Structure formats: C-alpha cells, structure tokens
C-alpha cells in the first residue's frame with residue numbers, strides 16, 4: 255500500500271480531524287466533486303440528470319458505526335422515507351446500506367431486523383437492495399446477514415472485495431443461493447495477513463473472481479456487477495463476458511458519482527447497463543478520506559478549493 259494511501263486511511267479514523275474538516279467550508283466545497291450535495295433531494299436531482307443519459311442510480315446515505323440504537327432506527331426510517339421518494343420519482347434507483355449504519359456494532363439481531371424491513375420495502379417497489387462490505391472485522395457477520403436476507407428477498411445484492419484473500423472462498427460458498435454480487439477492489443486499510451498488499455494481485459483476483467461470476471451468470475446462477483473505474487480491467491471483462499456467452503444485460507457496471515464520468519457515458523452509449531452510486535448526507539468525512547486515498551493526487555483538489 256502506498257504511503258499516501260496509508261496516511262489518508264489513518265486520518266479517516268481521527269475524530270479530531272473529522273471535526274476540523276467538516277467545519278471548513280473549503281473542504282466541504284472540495285467534496286462536491288464526489289457528491290452533488292448533502293440533502294437527499296440533491297441526490298435525487300442529480301439522478302434525474304443521469305436518467306436522461308440512460309444511467310441508473312444507487313443511493314447511499316453517508317454514515318457508519320452508529321453508537322446508539324435510536325440512530326439505527328433513524329437511518330431505517332430515513333430509508334423508508336427515501337423509498338417513497340424513489341417510487342414516486344420514476345427513477346431506476348436503488349439503495350445501498352452499510353450494516354454498521356444500521357447498528358451492527360450494537361446488535362446483530364437488531365441490525366438484521368432493520369435490514370429485513372428495508373429489503374421488504376425495496377422489493378415492494380421492485381428495486382435491488384444492496385448491502386455494502388465494510389472493513390475485515392465485519393465480513394463474517396455481513397455474509398451471515400446477506401444469507402438471511404437473500405432467503406426471504408431474492409433481489410438483494412452484496413458487495414465483495416477483491417483485495418481480500420478469503421473472497422474467492424466466500425464467493426464459492428455463496429453460489430448455491432444465486433447471489434447478486436457487486437465486486438469492488440476494497441477501500442479499507444487491511445493487514446497483509448488478510449489482504450493482498452500489491453495492487454497487481456488485487457487486480458488479478460478481481461479478474462479471476464469476475465470470470466467465475468460471468469461463467470455462472472451465463473447459466474443464471476449469479477448476477478455480477480463490476481464496481482470499478484478501472485477501464486482496462488473492464489475492457490477485459492467485457493471480452494470475457496462475450497466468451498462465456500453472458501449477454502450485456504446479465505451483468506452491470508457501477509461507478510461512483512464524479513469519477514470517470516465520460517467513461518460512464520461512453521459505456522452506457524456502448525449498450526452496457528451502467529449505474530452511478532450517489533452518496534449524500536453530512537457524515538462525509540471518513541467516506542471522503544477513502545476517496546482521496548484511492549487517488550492521493552485528489553488531495554490537490556482540496557488545496558485548490560481553498561482559493562476558489
């Protein structure tokens with residue numbers, strides 16, 4: 255892992271820096287590169303513009319590791335309200351949640367209950383309900399949550415991380431339940447014992463895992479979603495999809511709002527199913543530091559927005 259990435263991911267865990275950054279207008283301005291605004295209405299408005307280009311949307315309200323049960327209930331209630339907005343909007347819009355934002359640190363059972371409520375509402379309006387993958391400490395519990403959800407609600411998807419050594423085995427174990435998987439490289443600082451330290455190994459694993467999912471997709475056993483901005487890797491995967499006989503509609507490509515936007519448009523106009531993940535909310539500090547860590551050159555945007 256590069257030094258810049260390590261430092262930025264360490265900074266993400268600092269409550270002091272969190273307080274400082276969120277009070278500075280120029281940092282808030284810099285976040286606009288990756289999020290249209292803090293209000294859910296900002297996210298919905300941005301999604302209408304993407305809809306005009308044929309792009310779908312996945313929404314997430316920022317926040318993680320809540321500390322009291324009432325906060326988890328408030329997040330659940332927010333999303334219930336948000337599903338109503340989605341149903342009325344006519345958007346091809348879906349929701350993705352972090353288990354620790356729904357109280358996984360406090361109670362597995364309570365978190366699962368909240369997820370059941372949200373997955374049921376998502377299903378009622380015909381959307382895919384997504385579960386994010388957080389740091390390594392949560393992987394076993396998140397997989398258990400996913401299996402329980404998928405049993406009742408088939409249209410639930412899970413994020414898996416290609417940088418983890420265990421993911422190949424996790425993917426195989428999920429295959430019997432016909433998983434919907436968003437594969438990403440992984441955004442957290444993990445030790446070498448559990449994650450590949452070299453980017454080349456993560457990329458190789460991403461390709462191998464995707465290849466396996468595409469093979470399964472051709473027989474309807476898995477729905478793969480590639481959550482990456484790595485265009486060279488995507489080009490290779492599109493070629494593999496053809497080789498496996500997996501049609502364009504049997505996989506999707508998801509990217510983050512504000513990143514590689516021209517490529518997102520191009521992939522859409524080439525006929526791919528492209529969805530853009532839009533984040534909103536005021537708890538953007540940790541999430542924003544992870545975006546900076548993915549490309550430390552982004553730090554210059556923070557500096558520049560001090561003067562604009």
Ligand SMILES: Cc1cc2nc3c(=O)[nH]c(=O)nc-3n(C[C@H](O)[C@H](O)[C@H](O)COP(=O)(O)OP(=O)(O)OC[C@H]3O[C@@H](n4cnc5c(N)ncnc54)[C@H](O)[C@@H]3O)c2cc1C
Pocket residue numbers: 385386387388413415436438439440441442481482483484485508509510513514531544545546548549552
């Ligand atoms: C839809 C979606 C959902 C995600 N959900 C999760 C999740 O649940 N759990 C999790 O751990 N991670 C999640 N991630 C983040 C993911 O793990 C990576 O950290 C992130 O996608 C960067 O990796 P990459 O695949 O784009 O490849 P990289 O090799 O990091 O980047 C490829 C190219 O994309 C561009 N790029 C990538 N990131 C940035 C950036 N921040 N700013 C500017 N350019 C950039 C650069 O041009 C770079 O060369 C998600 C990502 C996406 C797209």
